Each structure stands twice: as structure tokens, then as C-alpha cells.
Amino acid sequence: MKEERGRIILQWLIPLICAIIVITIMLLRFSVEIRKDAGEAIERELEETAQKYALRVMNELQGIRDAGETAAQVIGEQPPRRTDTTTLLLKALVDQTQVYEVVYVNGKEAFIEKDGEYTSFEGRIYDEDLETMPDVVYKYLPDDDILGIPAIQMIVPVSEDEGNLFLFYSVKRIKNLIKVNQQYGNTSFAVMVDKDGNILSHGESGSSFLKDGNIWAGIDRKFQNAGTQAKVAMQNGSTDSVKLSVNGEEKTLVFTPIGINDWNLVMGVDQKYVDSKQNGIWGNVLLMMIQLLSVVVVFFLVYVIGNIIGKRRNAEKSKTLQEKADTDLLTGLNNKLATERKIKEYIKDYPDSLAMMFVLDIDNFKKINDTLGHAFGDEVLRTLGKRIGVNFRVTDIIGRTGGDEFTIFLKDLKEDKNTLRESKKLIQFFEDFQVGEYVKYSATASIGAAVFPTHGSDFESLYKAADQALYKAKKRGKNQLAFYDDRDRKE
Numbered sequence: 042m043k044e045e046r047g048r049i050i051l052q053w054l055i056p057l058i059c060a061i062i063v064i065t066i067m068l069l070r071f072s073v074e075i076r077k078d079a080g081e082a083i084e085r086e087l088e089e090t091a092q093k094y095a096l097r098v099m100n101e102l103q104g105i106r107d108a109g110e111t112a113a114q115v116i117g118e119q120p121p122r123r124t125d126t127t128t129l130l131l132k133a134l135v136d137q138t139q140v141y142e143v144v145y146v147n148g149k150e151a152f153i154e155k156d157g158e159y160t161s162f163e164g165r166i167y168d169e170d171l172e173t174m175p176d177v178v179y180k181y182l183p184d185d186d187i188l189g190i191p192a193i194q195m196i197v198p199v200s201e202d203e204g205n206l207f208l209f210y211s212v213k214r215i216k217n218l219i220k221v222n223q224q225y226g227n228t229s230f231a232v233m234v235d236k237d238g239n240i241l242s243h244g245e246s247g248s249s250f251l252k253d254g255n256i257w258a259g260i261d262r263k264f265q266n267a268g269t270q271a272k273v274a275m276q277n278g279s280t281d282s283v284k285l286s287v288n289g290e291e292k293t294l295v296f297t298p299i300g301i302n303d304w305n306l307v308m309g310v311d312q313k314y315v316d317s318k319q320n321g322i323w324g325n326v327l328l329m330m331i332q333l334l335s336v337v338v339v340f341f342l343v344y345v346i347g348n349i350i351g352k353r354r355n356a357e358k359s360k361t362l363q364e365k366a367d368t369d370l371l372t373g374l375n376n377k378l379a380t381e382r383k384i385k386e387y388i389k390d391y392p393d394s395l396a397m398m399f400v401l402d403i404d405n406f407k408k409i410n411d412t413l414g415h416a417f418g419d420e421v422l423r424t425l426g427k428r429i430g431v432n433f434r435v436t437d438i439i440g441r442t443g444g445d446e447f448t449i450f451l452k453d454l455k456e457d458k459n460t461l462r463e464s465k466k467l468i469q470f471f472e473d474f475q476v477g478e479y480v481k482y483s484a485t486a487s488i489g490a491a492v493f494p495t496h497g498s499d500f501e502s503l504y505k506a507a508d509q510a511l512y513k514a515k516k517r518g519k520n521q522l523a524f525y526d527d528r529d530r531k532e
Contacts, residue, residue: 083318084282091295095306097218099299108138109197109208117200140208147204174198179302181241212242228311236276236303249287261286275305369441372426380440384450385500396493397460399449400507401486404519406445421484424476468522485520496525
């Protein structure tokens, strides 16, 4: 028995020892390459991070551009002189985007958002751009001639021979988009520069790289060639990294195009951080080499896999239970608590998005129950829940929040005109809505609508606004959809 046990152990032990020897030789052979790969991994990480921050800037400016082009299209369809619509559009651009001023220039006259009056802007900083542009143009202004601050000016053509919209965006906002010191330490920085390295905006200050207003100025002599090569690469629109030093301050600079003009985002990370990160990766690899030489890894993996499987099963059970707890049993929609929670979560995660809330009551629902029976009333609610759910996106939040009350929350509408489109879609839904197999009953609803964040920046205020609009719809005679405005406010 003992001999058989020893034979089995020996049968498995010899292949195990051989495998360990082979793995050890292979890992030692590639240990030199591992450190090199670790350095390349850090560079890739930094480049991906820089691209992420560059994308933030581009998305911010692109969103403003989209809003400006939409406004320009509408303005181009108006009479050449001032209209109330134009005034509202210009004000909306300031209120609902990140720009602080909008100027409509038509010929030698300018239409400004704050009062709607025509004012001559001849000789101002944008006097040279009075002719209609062929496309959107971005300009950096060290002095905006309005508030006396650095700004990005977006020139959006209205239409052929109809002038331009001038949108002014403070570069101070970019500082909040490109702060990297929380991720890479107080000695790190991120800047927006032009192709020559002139700093347009920066998230942090205090580095020697930023003192002269140009990231290539003041580079220590032994790094001059590397700086020249990096400058050429940046001018060619490349994403790359380079190790530089200014006044003994060594950093790894990562640069990547923002996607607007010839502007780039340049991120500077302390070289000590990069080295420590690289050494850390290499150290982890060496530790893994040791672990691979131990049979214990096998048991560890078994434990980990078993644990993961157990957690996954528990997570699936928890998800199933949560879905049951969130569901209204009659309609299959979200119940009141789930609806409120999900809307609050979305508002918290996307405070700057455009969304819309509908609150609707079925008209004369008590009469339905009294005359046709509660079973038929339940069928009305059930049918409404089923059909209304397929008329909107799966990402939207739809719930039954009262006996005959439903709440619909439409996420991420992108632009204001979508609110009218969705409202018309809901009106059309109730025009075609019928219940019953043998006797068709046309149920109607009174609907109140409110826009986030215009009419409410949190769930409570938004719901209150929609509910007040619902009251207005009922007061008009039911079977109505009403939008909230400030005149509906109840003390």
C-alpha cells in the first residue's frame, strides 16, 4: 500500500519538478524583457489617460458646437431682422451650455443675447470675421474684449450671407476638465497647448515646465534633442511620450491631439512616479515568478475560482430579488420606490444631461371602476403598462407611482427639440389607446411635462414641476398635455 502510494506520488512529482525547471528557465530568460515591457505598459497607461482628458475637452467643446449649430440653423430660417425666437435662442445657449456670451453678427450689426438690441461691433476683436464662415471656426483669445479673460471663441455660420454666431467659452472651465494632480500627485500637470507648445490653459501651476508659457522653453541641455523630436511629433498630430527635464525637474511628458484645430493636451508626470510604477510592475512580475514555482498556486486558484462562482451566484440571486422588489405586480413596470430611486441615481450621475419627466393620470378612472368594474380597471392599467413600455427606449425609466398615476422619465435627450418630439409621441399614443377584447374602451390621460434640469435640478423639484403641469392639464379639461413654466409655480 505504501509502495503504491509512493509510486503515485513519484509519478506526479517528476513531471511537476520538470515543469518547474522549464518555467524557471523561461522566466529567467525573459526577465530582462519584462522590465522593458513594464516601462512600455506605463507609457501606454499615461497615453490612454492623456487621451481620456483630451476627449473630455473635445466633448465639452463639441457639445457647445452642436448646440450652436442647431441655434444657427433656426436663426437662419428667421427674417433677417431681430425676432423673439432669435432672442430666446441666444439666451438659451448661455443658460443651457457652458458659454458665457453669445453674439449674433449680421453684416456690420451685432445681435447680443442680453437685451436683443442691435449694436455695432465694428473694430472689436471679431470685426475681421464678419463675413459668413464656410464652417465652424475655433479661436483662442488671450483677451476676449468682453470680460477681459482668456477665452475660446467659436464662430458658427448661420447660413449663406446671414452672418455668424460668436460663442465665448472661458478657458478656466478647461482647468476643471484636465486636473490630473489627484491621480498622479501634486507635481503632475496637464495643459492645453497649440502646435508650438504655447500654453492655452492648464489645470495646475507651479511646475518649471509652465513658467515661460511654453512647455518646450527652458529644457535642460542634455534633453534638447529629445525635446526637438517630441515637438515635431506633436506638430504632426501624434500621440507619444518623452522624458524631459527643466531646471533639474524631470518629468515624462505625454502629448495627444485634442481633435480641434492644432491643439494638443500635454500631461506631465513626475519621473520618480513613472520609475516607481515601473519598478512596482517588475516587482509584481518577479513575485509571480516565485508563486508559479509553488504548488500552492493550484490550490489558491481552485479556491479563487470557487469563491468567484459562489459570489456570482449570490449576485444573480440578489439581482433577481431586487428586480422582484422593484416591480409593480399589476403592470410589470417599476413601482413607486424603484422609479424614484432610479431617477435620483440618474440625476446624480448625469447632472448636466438633458432629460424629461412626464406625470400622467388616467382620466375618469374612478368612473371606469364604478361602471365597468374593478377587473376592467385593472385591465386598463395592465394594458397601459404593457403598451407604454414598448413605446420608449429600454433605458428610459417608466413606473406606476400611484393607483392610476404613471411616471415616465426620458434620459439623455441630447437637444431641446427632442422634448417636443417625445411629447407628440406620447399624445399620439393616447389617441390610439384602446382597451377591451369585445367592447373597445378608449382611455385618455392628463399629462404634465417638465424638463431636467431647466424646471428642476433634483427629483423632488422636477416631480413637483411635472405635477403642477398635470394640474394645469386637468384644469383645461383633461385629455391634455401641458408643459410646466414658472407661472405654474405654487407657493
